[in-house]
Every structure is written in structure tokens, then in C-alpha cells.
Amino acid sequence: MPKILDLAGQRFGRLTVLHRAGRTPHKKTLWLCRCDCGAEIVAVTGQLKSGHTQSCGCLQKEKAAASNTTHGASRSPEYRAWVGMRQRCTNPSFQDWHHYGGRGIQCHFTTFEQFLADIDRRPSPRHSVDRIDNDGHYEPGNVRWVTQKEQTRNQRSNLLITYNGRTQCLADWAAELNMRRQTLQYRLRLGWSVERALTTPVSGRLPSSPS
Numbered sequence: 001m002p003k004i005l006d007l008a009g010q011r012f013g014r015l016t017v018l019h020r021a022g023r024t025p026h027k028k029t030l031w032l033c034r035c036d037c038g039a040e041i042v043a044v045t046g047q048l049k050s051g052h053t054q055s056c057g058c059l060q061k062e063k064a065a066a067s068n069t070t071h072g073a074s075r076s077p078e079y080r081a082w083v084g085m086r087q088r089c090t091n092p093s094f095q096d097w098h099h100y101g102g103r104g105i106q107c108h109f110t111t112f113e114q115f116l117a118d119i120d121r122r123p124s125p126r127h128s129v130d131r132i133d134n135d136g137h138y139e140p141g142n143v144r145w146v147t148q149k150e151q152t153r154n155q156r157s158n159l160l161i162t163y164n165g166r167t168q169c170l171a172d173w174a175a176e177l178n179m180r181r182q183t184l185q186y187r188l189r190l191g192w193s194v195e196r197a198l199t200t201p202v203s204g205r206l207p208s209s210p211s
Contacts (some may be wrong), residue, residue, distance in 0.1 A: 005045065007031055013054025015043070077122050081129045082112045085138050108139035119143050140161075159185075163194050173198060 008031075009015040015033040016186050021042050028044045035041065052153040084152035088100035089107040090174040099105075110116040118140045119129070127145040130140075136142045159170040170188075179202055187197035 005029070005126055006046065007045065012048040014059060015041070015048070015053070015055060017048070077125070078116055078119075079112060081122070082109070083114050085109075085115075086137070087136065104136045106139075108137050114140075115143075119145065159188070161188075161194055161198075163198055 008019050009086075010017050012033070014036040016036075018030060018032045018034055018040075021032040024030060024044060028046070030044055030120045033041055033043055033048070033056075035058060037056060037058045038152050039056040039058070041053075043053045086107050087094045088097060089105055090101055091097060092101065094101075109118070128148070130144055130146040131138060132142050132144055137192050142177065153209050160167055161170055161173055168176070170184055171181050173179075174184045177184075177198060184197055184203060187200070188194075192200075
């Protein structure tokens with residue numbers, strides 16, 4: 001005679017088989033199982049071994065809830081930021097792709113949920129996604145919400161200026177000196193020294209070339 005199959009004590013997904021619970025009218029063995037959530041159900045051998053039944057039903061409910069949550073989030077600013085971030089890194093047809101995927105920047109967030117857990121909700125409509133290290137990837141620890149002003153200061157094209165032992169970007173020097181950024185930028189383009197560009201009072205007229 002073939003050996004009688006005994007599933008007692010075995011686990012299938014979230015279910016632990018307790019003992020036999022009789023047979024179906026078609027002679028299939030029934031098993032009483034306890035789910036990790038505490039509920040008990042009866043399942044046939046084939047359902048358990050095939051993976052068709054892995055919980056009392058709570059697993060399917062959780063998956064449905066997660067699906068609904070993701071669908072609801074698809075209209076959120078965080079989800080749009082996530083999609084735009086991936087497009088910049090993977091789609092050569094996307095605007096400005098050459099500044100991102102085209103120069104090797106990658107998105108290392110595998111799911112929207114992972115991205116949201118790392119960066120949290122957008123603080124305000126004025127904030128957008130930015131990389132802390134502008135040459136680094138979109139990855140945990142290197143993304144943040146910033147305003148347009150903060151993002152501009154983090155751009156690769158922003159000039160760093162050192163004067164009197166301090167280094168700041170051009171925009172920060174201009175703000176500190178109550179000077180228009182364009183004025184300071186224009187002075188440096190004309191060939192002014194850093195000291196002259198930073199210390200010459202603004203007269204209201206465009207600066208002249210150095211003599």
C-alpha cells in the first residue's frame with residue numbers, strides 16, 4: 001500500500017497544518033490549518049501543495065489593499081516625481097535625458113514604495129526631487145525635496161567661488177552681498193578678479209571691462 005501522506009506540522013505560505021480534517025465527497029484529504037493571523041481554515045492537499053492556498057484569505061486582502069494604495073498614489077505629486085525620475089534615467093526620448101541617463105545617472109529605487117519611504121511626502125507644492133550629490137544616482141540617502149532656489153544652487157553649472165578662506169556658490173555670494181546673481185556672474189566673465197568682483201559696490205550700471 002502506498003504510504004499515507006501526512007502534512008501535519010508543515011507550512012504552506014502563512015498556513016501551518018494542524019491535522020487531518022476528513023475527506024471531501026471526492027475522497028480528497030482535508031487539512032485543518034492555522035494562519036499566522038490566528039484564523040483557521042480547511043484546505044485540500046492539492047490546494048496547499050500547489051501554492052493556491054497560502055493563507056486564510058488575509059494575504060489576498062493585503063495585496064488588494066496595497067494595489068489600491070498604489071493606484072490611489074498614482075495621482076499624487078510624489079508618484080509623479082517618481083515616474084519623472086525614472087524617465088530621466090531610462091528614456092532617451094525624455095527631455096533633458098542627456099543630463100541624467102545620458103551621463104550615467106541611474107535610478108536605484110526598485111519600487112515607488114521604497115522611494116516614498118526614503119524621501120517621505122512632499123513638504124509643499126514648491127518642492128521637487130533633487131540629488132544631494134549631483135553626480136550621484138537616485139538612490140537611498142541621496143534624494144531630498146528642495147525648492148527651486150535650493151535646486152539651482154546644487155546644479156553642476158553653479159560656480160564655486162573661494163574668497164578669504166570661504167567657499168560658496170556664486171548664488172550664495174550674491175545673496176550675502178545683496179547683489180544680483182547676474183551682476184556677479186557678468187563681472188567674473190569680464191575677467192575681474194574674485195576680490196574685485198565681490199568687493200566693488202554695485203552702482204546700478206553694468207560693470208566695465210578691467211583696464
